[in-house]
Amino acid sequence: MRYSALAIMRQVLNGHRGWTPAWRDPEPQSSYDFIVIGGGGHGLATAYYLAKEHNAARVAVLEKGWIGGGNVGRNTTIIRANYLLEGNQPFYELSLKLWENLEQDLNYNAMVSQRGILNLCHTDAQRDAYRRRGNAMMFTGSGAELLDTDGVRAMYPFLNFDDARFPIKGGLLHRRGGTARHDGVAWGYARAADQRGVDIIQNCEVTGFRIENGKLLGVETTRGYIGAKKVGVAVAGSSGRVMAQAGMRLPIESHVLQAFVTEGLKPVLDGVITYGAGHFYVSQSDKGGLVFGGDIDGYNTYAQRGNLPVVEDVAEGGMSLMPMIGRARLLRMWGGVMDMSMDGSPFIDHTEIDGLYFNGGWCYGGFKATPASGFCFAHLMATDRPHEVATAYRLDRFKTGRMIDEKGVGAQPNLH
Amino acid sequence: MIINHPLLGPRDASEFTYLGDASLINRPDWQSDSAAAEFHDYLYLRDNPAGTHRELWFHEQGDRSWLVVTRNTLTHEILATELARDVARKTGRGK
Ligand SMILES: Cc1cc2nc3c(=O)[nH]c(=O)nc-3n(C[C@H](O)[C@H](O)[C@H](O)COP(=O)(O)OP(=O)(O)OC[C@H]3O[C@@H](n4cnc5c(N)ncnc54)[C@H](O)[C@@H]3O)c2cc1C
Numbered sequence A: 001m002r003y004s005a006l007a008i009m010r011q012v013l014n015g016h017r018g019w020t021p022a023w024r025d026p027e028p029q030s031s032y033d034f035i036v037i038g039g040g041g042h043g044l045a046t047a048y049y050l051a052k053e054h055n056a057a058r059v060a061v062l063e064k065g066w067i068g069g070g071n072v073g074r075n076t077t078i079i080r081a082n083y084l085l086e087g088n089q090p091f092y093e094l095s096l097k098l099w100e101n102l103e104q105d106l107n108y109n110a111m112v113s114q115r116g117i118l119n120l121c122h123t124d125a126q127r128d129a130y131r132r133r134g135n136a137m138m139f140t141g142s143g144a145e146l147l148d149t150d151g152v153r154a155m156y157p158f159l160n161f162d163d164a165r166f167p168i169k170g171g172l173l174h175r176r177g178g179t180a181r182h183d184g185v186a187w188g189y190a191r192a193a194d195q196r197g198v199d200i201i202q203n204c205e206v207t208g209f210r211i212e213n214g215k216l217l218g219v220e221t222t223r224g225y226i227g228a229k230k231v232g233v234a235v236a237g238s239s240g241r242v243m244a245q246a247g248m249r250l251p252i253e254s255h256v257l258q259a260f261v262t263e264g265l266k267p268v269l270d271g272v273i274t275y276g277a278g279h280f281y282v283s284q285s286d287k288g289g290l291v292f293g294g295d296i297d298g299y300n301t302y303a304q305r306g307n308l309p310v311v312e313d314v315a316e317g318g319m320s321l322m323p324m325i326g327r328a329r330l331l332r333m334w335g336g337v338m339d340m341s342m343d344g345s346p347f348i349d350h351t352e353i354d355g356l357y358f359n360g361g362w363c364y365g366g367f368k369a370t371p372a373s374g375f376c377f378a379h380l381m382a383t384d385r386p387h388e389v390a391t392a393y394r395l396d397r398f399k400t401g402r403m404i405d406e407k408g409v410g411a412q413p414n415l416h
Numbered sequence B: 001m002i003i004n005h006p007l008l009g010p011r012d013a014s015e016f017t018y019l020g021d022a023s024l025i026n027r028p029d030w031q032s033d034s035a036a037a038e039f040h041d042y043l044y045l046r047d048n049p050a051g052t053h054r055e056l057w058f059h060e061q062g063d064r065s066w067l068v069v070t071r072n073t074l075t076h077e078i079l080a081t082e083l084a085r086d087v088a089r090k091t092g093r094g095k
Helices: A005-013 A041-054 A089-100 A102-106 A124-139 A149-155 A182-195 A236-244 A308-321 A323-327 A370-383 B035-044 B084-090
Strands: A031-037 A059-062 A117-121 A145-147 A170-174 A199-201 A206-212 A215-221 A224-233 A252-264 A272-275 A280-284 A289-300 A330-341 A347-350 A356-360 B002-005 B009-012 B017-021 B052-058 B066-072 B078-083
Touching (some): A041 A059, A041 A182, A041 A370, A059 A182, A117 A124, A117 A149, A124 A145, A124 A170, A145 A149, A149 A170, A182 A199, A224 A236, A224 A370, A236 A252, A236 A330, A236 A356, A272 A308, A280 A308, A289 A308, A289 B017, A356 A370, B002 B078, B066 B084
Parallel strands (some): A031 A059, A031 A224, A059 A199, A117 A272, A224 A356
Antiparallel strands (some): A206 A215, A215 A224, A252 A330, A280 A289, A347 A356, B002 B009
């Protein structure tokens, strides 16, 4: 069924009894051409673009739980293309272009909202760094504007401008950045992939790989063995666990990141603000809740919950930037497990095992990458060549000295 | 999380800084013929287990000792704490 104003009108007239499920619930077939492990945003997008861009017909997505239950439904929904480095920025700009056309392409309301992102700066050095970053963004057409203090004051007068430690000295404004409805993105891709014949198989955990003479034959799952010509792994925070089943060690540690939502408030914040020095970021959802987060907890974990010291740290960051936030009641908080890579950048690569491909290491920034990640991973799986904007995301880049250390903190996952 | 320091007793985890996998104690021999490959694996590759994990915590806000903490990464439960010095000595390192 195509969604449209006319379709809604028709349903209104018959009491909304005609809506059909957004995707099928098929039994797994005995084999596929392409299997994508992980029904998160990246896995579903990969399957969708395999079908759409590469005319792949026999594609399945295997998800151990339900789609949208992983990080794609747990993040703070920020999408942006404000990177600095060559290996990154063109990739995120492609992602932003795909976001801009996503809803028309998928025929689904993913609530993509280019409400603008403002990165605040608090020192002269930070302003210089943002000027450089802004120039890098302009090279790829992402757009950037450097604001002075008065420019920031005109947008967000309620911020704490004269903080003794971190006075606000201006900000880098990325107008094309914004937010999207996180789980809606998974549902939109799932529905569009399903309509192109992709089998989305939920409650199907991959428990092992069948590999012979360095060639992948298929996967063992909780619903039996499934053969495949090519298998792509896109399991976000579970990469270490899943790839260990194929005998691989990765340059990745799993860490938890927490997110917070307040009660619904009247509109106060129409964009996204990030606090460069204190590490805090905040936006307001369409329902009115302030959505915010800060640093990762900083130690290996697979528990989808965090610990209190970081809650306190995030709350302090929020209060010091936006004192009025102390008046809002916190309704919900949760944690998500992320693949923290050794340089803070992701991987889209084939592995040493013939037919096995890997997508991961997205750290806490992979939601914005969802469309381009799927697009480039599908390109790699279908053609065996990396997409031109994703050539740097190699698994062996630490061996060859080609790290993409966007933050400049070196090989320490809990510092990224 | 409460880390039971072997010398100082129970301490809040926020007094500590985390370094990572306890295998980082076992620095490869820089003079070995395969040193480059060994250092690559040592520095960048991780087992990253879901379950029992041995890891290094630095008591930065306390006595500045390094501990090897054995922790369950699925539940945050801490199963054992040892001085990193003792762990290194047990493997024949140090004086
Ligand atoms: C609190 C928080 C805030 C964040 N904020 C942002 C943000 O503002 N902007 C941004 O860009 N990014 C953000 N991120 C990061 C972003 O959410 C992730 O990088 C990205 O969503 C990961 O890709 P995914 O959607 O495919 O992952 P997921 O949705 O986690 O998908 C992986 C799927 O694999 C499945 N799986 C695992 N193991 C198996 C198996 N053995 N067999 C079958 N299936 C398996 C899981 O069940 C899961 O559904 C945030 C993350 C968190 C946790």
